Amino acid sequence: MSSWIPIAKAVLPTLAEVAGKAIPAFSGNKEHxxxxxxxxxxxxxxxxxxxxxxAALRTLAEQLETTVRALDEGARTAEQRLVRLESQLRLTRLWAMAASALAIVALILAQHLR
Incomplete structure (x- = not known):
């Protein structure tokens, strides 16, 4: 949801400008x-x-295109990072299991050597 905030920030000033110019064109005394x-x-x-x-619409479309490209690039980067972190997590789990197994073996040997 927060990804639409930059789009809204880009759109609102343009819409205000368009409305400010269009409303006076349609208002006025129609009785005369x-x-x-x-x-x-x-x-x-x-x-x-x-x-x-x-012109404002063209500018807005260009800004929207830039925003969408940035969002896509950010999503790709985040996905790559997630894949890398998942593989690191798997490796860390293996090391933790190996360390636990080694600790259990050491405890068993220490009990038998007493």
């Missing part, structure tokens, strides 16, 4: 008749917002 120039200006403003949204 608008002139052709006002509509043309709104269309130009919306086209600009769409262009900015596309």
């Amino acid at each position: 008749a608008r002139s052709l120039e006002a509509h043309t200006a709104e269309i130009a403003e919306l086209q600009g917002a769409v262009t900015q949204n596309a």
Whole structure:
């Protein structure tokens, strides 16, 4: 779950910027008749917002791709480390069993030599 925190941190500022630019384009007093120039200006403003949204979306997609690559690499590294630690654990168990067996043999010999 915590792997999505960097993604959220990357997305939220962009979404706030997009919303800040898009909301004024749709708000306003609709009761008044608008002139052709006002509509043309709104269309130009919306086209600009769409262009900015596309650029922001492209940036966001690149950041998401980078994040996913980093997560994949981290997962691969963690998996390799886990495999290495498991093999070390098996070796340590063998050494512990050998040491225990040697200690038991030493105790038995010490009892017989008394």
